Amino acid sequence: MDLILEKINFYLGVSYLWNNEEVEMISTRKIVKSLNYPTLKMMSSQWLKEVYSAASSGNRSLLEELIQQIPERHDSIINSMRELVNNFNYRQIREIIEPLID
Secondary structure (H helix, E strand, O other): OHHHHHHHHHHHOOOOOOOOHHHHHHHHHHHHHHOOHHHHOOOOHHHHHHHHHHHHHOOHHHHHHHHOOOOOOOHHHHHHHHHHHHOOOHHHHHHHHHHHOO
């Protein structure tokens, strides 16, 4: 199911709204707080550009590969990024990453 929705998003640019929108908004706010300038600036500018590009094109598999490059000691960042990817919040990823790109 996830793969089908991902492909629809990739080819048609469709965004999905789920019934648990209020819960998602609350958890998204919490995620955004953990993904701030100091926490993500530790990653290389190349990595940030690749994440932005992958989020722009809806490339879930590349985003998952890039998340694996985050050092394990930063598990809150890893979990937050995975949560955004799993919920197809690619726009949110772009909004977080964009100010960090040189």
